[in-house]
Every structure is written in C-alpha cells, then in structure tokens.
Amino acid sequence: MNDDAANENQILLCSHCFADEGLRVDATRHGLEQPDECPQCKSTEGRKLTKSHIEALAWYFFVSGTTVRSEYGGYPRIQFNEHHYGETSISPSAWLKNDIKLIEESAKIGFFHYGPRFWMFGEIEPLKALQDPATRQPILERILNEYPVVALAKDTKFYRLRVGPTEPADPLEYDSPPVALAGNGRLDSAGFPVMYGSQDIDVCIHECHASADDDIFVATFKTQRDLRLLDLTHVLQEDVTEFESLDLALHMLFLARSHSYEICRAIAQYACQAGFDGIIYPSYFSLIRTGGHPFETVMGMSVRRFHPQANQYANAYTIQNFALFGRPLESGLVSVECINRLIITQVGYQGHFGPVTY
Ligand SMILES: [Zn+2]
Known part of the structure; x- marks a missing residue:
C-alpha cells in the first residue's frame, strides 16, 4: 500500500x-x-x-x-x-x-x-423574464427552439395513479380530469387538462401526495402511436454565465413550489399550440428520490453545468415525468392495459441532521 x-x-x-x-x-x-x-x-x-x-x-x-x-x-x-x-x-x-x-x-x-452568488436564489435573466407575462414570449420561443424533441415510441408503457376513484375498475377514471375540472396542477390550466404519467411508480406516489391511509389504484398505459414530446429534462449546453442560463432557469422553475405553476402552465400551452403531444419535465421529487452527490454545490446546479458528462449526470438524477396534453385516453393517444390496487406499506422518508444555530 x-x-x-x-x-x-x-x-x-x-x-x-x-x-x-x-x-x-x-x-x-x-x-x-x-x-x-x-x-x-x-x-x-x-x-x-x-x-x-x-x-x-x-x-x-x-x-x-x-x-x-x-x-x-x-x-x-x-x-x-x-x-x-x-x-x-x-x-x-x-x-x-x-x-x-x-x-x-x-x-x-x-x-x-x-x-x-445572486443566481443561486433566482437572479437569472430568462427566469425573471418568464415571471412577467409582458416579457415571457421570447423565452417561450427559446424553450421550444432550444430543447430537444423526443419521440416516445408506440407501445411504450407508463403509469398513472389515482387516489380514491369512484369506479376503480373503469379505465375512464384514469384519463385526465374533465375539462371543467382542470387547472389545479403544475401544467394543467382552466380548459386545458393534462394527463400526468411516469415510468417510476414511486414518483407517482410522491407526486400525488398519497399516504398509507389512501385507497390507491394504478393504471398501466401504453402509447398507441409515436408521441412527440418536448424534453425539458435535457441539460442545455450553453456558453453563458449562470446569470443568463436558460438551463438553470428551467431547472429552478420545476423545483419551485406552487407559485411557479403559472409559468409552467404557459410553457405547456405554448408547446401544445406548437403541435407537441406533451412534455417531459423534471420531477419536483426527483432530487429527494435519487438523493444527490455529496459534493455538488447547491441542488445539483453547478455539477449540472460543469460535469464532463453533463447529460448522463442529470439523467441519473432525474426521473422523467411526462404530461400529455388534453384527454389522451378519450382521444385514443393511449390505452389502458391493466389496473391494479396499490398498497403502500412504507413511505420512504430518509433524513439527515443539521445544526440549529451557527
Ligand atoms: Zn471516537
């Protein structure tokens, strides 16, 4: 030695x-x-x-x-x-x-x-522009131009979970909510329903805030044709500072709480108007679920930018959630293959400690 x-x-x-x-x-x-x-x-x-x-x-x-x-x-x-x-x-x-x-x-x-540094708490030009409807449009256009299009192949499997459906065995229970009820989530808005799905059941459980007391059912879906999705989990290669980074702006946007929903909804509607079937977006819970590397600076941000294999790094730490626009079961975009009851036996919170004063 x-x-x-x-x-x-x-x-x-x-x-x-x-x-x-x-x-x-x-x-x-x-x-x-x-x-x-x-x-x-x-x-x-x-x-x-x-x-x-x-x-x-x-x-x-x-x-x-x-x-x-x-x-x-x-x-x-x-x-x-x-x-x-x-x-x-x-x-x-x-x-x-x-x-x-x-x-x-x-x-x-x-x-x-x-x-x-100021960018760490959101002093990022594209993020500030997105927050004001008057300056939002050019950034929406950049998002559509700079993020890649991903094809989700026909017959791809994914899950959607529901808490307490009235008729658990009825496939229609698992479509997006009716148009009149849309507007409560990160990406759906009044008159614009969205179906949230994931290939990771654990993320579904966290995203719908299910607990061990709930009556939960999960539908397994399959896509009925190739779908065209805008991939917002991609790490953009940019030659700008953190203060000008569109990549960091979107990363922070999807990790922010409900005050950010209005902006996410505007992105979804704009992508829908441009002909996309849906978007792939980073899960709010992905950092909790996958943990993180002990030496990344803050919430994965600096590693995300400077890691030599930035995309592989981000993919390892991002669970890809997707949102399909409209009511995809009704419109025949997807089909229900199977429905199961889901029993939660353990809610997996792990923690570590920190100091109380410093
Ligand atoms: Zn000792």
Whole structure:
C-alpha cells in the first residue's frame, strides 16, 4: 500500500467522538463497522471515520443541513474548505463546539458563513423574464427552439395513479380530469387538462401526495402511436454565465413550489399550440428520490453545468415525468392495459441532521 492509500484508509474519528446527537446518528449511518480502538476517544463500538467520511459528514451536516430555499433556487448558509483551516468563523451551539474542532483538525478544513452568488436564489435573466407575462414570449420561443424533441415510441408503457376513484375498475377514471375540472396542477390550466404519467411508480406516489391511509389504484398505459414530446429534462449546453442560463432557469422553475405553476402552465400551452403531444419535465421529487452527490454545490446546479458528462449526470438524477396534453385516453393517444390496487406499506422518508444555530 502506498502512502496516499494508507492515509485515505486511516481511521481518524468515530461516531462516539461527537456530543451533538444529530452528528452522532449521521456518523453512525455513514461510518465503518470496525473493532479497533478509535484514536481519538478510544471507543471500540463507534462507527469509524476516515478523512473522506468526515468530509462527507461535514457536507451533509453543515452544508446541506443549513441550506435554505428561496422562491427560486436555494443556497447553504455555511460552507467549508481547506483555505479556511484554522479560521473557522461560525458560532454553533455549545454542545457542537468541540465536535467542530475535531472535524477541523482531522480533515484540515474550516467552516465559514457563505455569501451566495445572486443566481443561486433566482437572479437569472430568462427566469425573471418568464415571471412577467409582458416579457415571457421570447423565452417561450427559446424553450421550444432550444430543447430537444423526443419521440416516445408506440407501445411504450407508463403509469398513472389515482387516489380514491369512484369506479376503480373503469379505465375512464384514469384519463385526465374533465375539462371543467382542470387547472389545479403544475401544467394543467382552466380548459386545458393534462394527463400526468411516469415510468417510476414511486414518483407517482410522491407526486400525488398519497399516504398509507389512501385507497390507491394504478393504471398501466401504453402509447398507441409515436408521441412527440418536448424534453425539458435535457441539460442545455450553453456558453453563458449562470446569470443568463436558460438551463438553470428551467431547472429552478420545476423545483419551485406552487407559485411557479403559472409559468409552467404557459410553457405547456405554448408547446401544445406548437403541435407537441406533451412534455417531459423534471420531477419536483426527483432530487429527494435519487438523493444527490455529496459534493455538488447547491441542488445539483453547478455539477449540472460543469460535469464532463453533463447529460448522463442529470439523467441519473432525474426521473422523467411526462404530461400529455388534453384527454389522451378519450382521444385514443393511449390505452389502458391493466389496473391494479396499490398498497403502500412504507413511505420512504430518509433524513439527515443539521445544526440549529451557527
Ligand atoms: Zn471516537
């Protein structure tokens, strides 16, 4: 074993070293089970941590754990790096002070209050233009021109889930809601119904806010001809700064809460007028469902832009949801192949901890 490899595998701390309960629990989850004595606290029971474990733990607890969401985007209140080693400037709770010292000394890093760049909370020109109906049109045109068209082949299978349908065995229950009832979702609007589908059942469950108490049914659909979809999950290759990025604008738009629906609906209607059958869009829950890489900057955004295989990266972390315009079962665009009852036995929330003050 060479020196570098030996250093990488060297045990520096363990989960029992920490006083903060959240940090102990997170360290137990990520550390190695190993009978040796901890070089710091001498425990044999604690899960052991190498330098890379400690860096990952620091990222989860202090960076992800202090990330705040803004209307669009989000950013961490705390960051760390090796340049701030010995100059940590945050003010944590009393019980966390010694834990932080242990982390700093073993990983040779320092923590500091992070001043986010403005684009991280939505100061992005195309996103601002989309928010004002008066300046929206040119951006809608760019979206249609710059995002790729994807053909969903005939006979492609997908799912749609319904909570408490009146007649669960009736296929018509699984079409888009009647025109008069449209307008509650991210992409449908008054007089413009949309069928939401996914190839991932778990995403369907999250997207429709189903719980273990609900009576849930899932229809398996097949497309009856090739469908032409606008793919908004594609990562655009752009030669501009974050402040001008259409890619980041759309990424943030689909991760934003219901205040963003009006814009998403305008995109859907515009795509429909241009002759598309529907759009593929990133799931609001895709980041929760797939987790994320521990060292991406904020909500996948910088990695999304600069990763050498940007598209493969984004695809691995995006579940493709689609929305088909109108009432596709009624119009013969899709057919129901099967209907099942769905029993939820476990709602999969996983969490990690963060500090309360800093
Ligand atoms: Zn220890």
